[in-house]
């Protein structure tokens with residue numbers, strides 16, 4: 001029988017579980033042999049579900065990393081600022097890595113991860129999941145075919161969505177950049193990565209403005225309570241009231257985002273955990289500091305200009321217009337299709353590409369599953385079209401952090417060359 005690829009998981013939260021479910025579907029090729037989390041309940045649930053033996057269960061990533069190498073690959077799905085501390089010892093133990101993004105919040109650490117990976121000749125797949133989705137692959141295929149002529153402009157928006165914003169970036173894990181990472185790195189390093197990948201060009205300079213304008217106490221409805229309950233006078237009309245969580249719990253939908261709030265799968269326990277925890281704080285009275293809207297201008301080589309906008313209040317998912325000398329694309333991820341308009345002889349024609357795929361049902365438009373599937377291909381020596389090296393990831397992180405530098409400096413132009421020099425200094 002063919003030897004299976006063995007994997008260990010560090011961090012058994014939302015991301016760890018999603019990739020583990022993908023491994024389960026590919027279990028004739030890949031086997032989970034070790035796992036670690038600091039929350040005993042998460043460790044037990046994960047290990048029992050995936051049949052991890054007692055000797056492969058650890059109370060922290062650190063404890064797991066003290067062991068001799070346990071598997072071929074380690075999935076690092078801990079929190080943003082922990083990635084570096086887990087990635088370096090894992091690479092030194094000769095694990096290949098699937099590393100959640102951001103690889104690190106410090107550009108020097110990103111470079112160091114790449115250095116150690118190259119020194120140990122290990123693959124580091126950073127989870128830029130968009131590259132793995134059928135939707136973005138079709139977009140790349142169309143661009144690469146050359147039908148659009150020369151591309152000089154791209155306009156892209158990331159609609160985070162009002163409710164996702166409140167859940168993850170106001171009340172939740174990524175609300176405060178001092179604890180995790182700035183919005184442009186946390187949420188939009190995917191977009192920076194996709195721009196580099198889709199165009200095959202490098203970014204030269206950036207400028208950006210952005211603010212936290214809405215999710216702060218000055219904007220709270222009059223008389224709003226600190227805790228979101230039916231007793232709050234704003235409850236009935238507030239878009240961010242916990243009613244949305246409770247509604248899903250009543251319907252029995254305990255998947256994301258409810259599973260982030262509580263492991264409970266019955267209404268009463270879920271409601272109790274929600275009211276006891278941070279996700280029932282008033283969305284206007286949290287300790288959040290990440291921006292709720294940001295615009296970015298990116299100057300790429302060959303005169304390509306890209307404008308990008310992230311907004312909490314845009315519900316379209318990601319939308320992209322690609323403007324070429326012979327045609328253009330206007331598309332959004334929530335449409336499951338890409339429309340290409342061609343300018344042939346002044347008589348425009350449109351072609352619609354259906355991007356719906358069987359893998360759509362998996363997390364991130366199918367990206368989570370395909371990433372694991374192509375990890376197997378990569379380790380078997382067949383790199384897929386989307387396989388991304390740690391060096392590519394460093395570039396996207398550097399661009400995102402240079403954008404943040406510009407935003408913090410009130411929109412000043414930051415060249416990538418100067419930014420790189422500043423971090424080397």
Ligand SMILES: NC(=O)c1ccc[n+]([C@@H]2O[C@H](COP(=O)([O-])OP(=O)(O)OC[C@H]3O[C@@H](n4cnc5c(N)ncnc54)[C@H](O)[C@@H]3O)[C@@H](O)[C@H]2O)c1
Nearest residue numbers: 011012013014015036037038060061077078079080100127
């Ligand atoms: N690729 C993507 O599109 C994408 C999407 C969302 C999140 N992320 C990233 O994935 C990472 C994880 O996010 P998540 O949503 O799964 O968060 P999560 O909070 O659900 O999971 C993190 C897990 O790490 C565990 N943990 C903390 N310290 C640990 C330690 N020392 N050893 C072992 N386990 C430890 C926590 O208990 C928790 O279970 C974050 O860095 C996040 O930025 C990536």
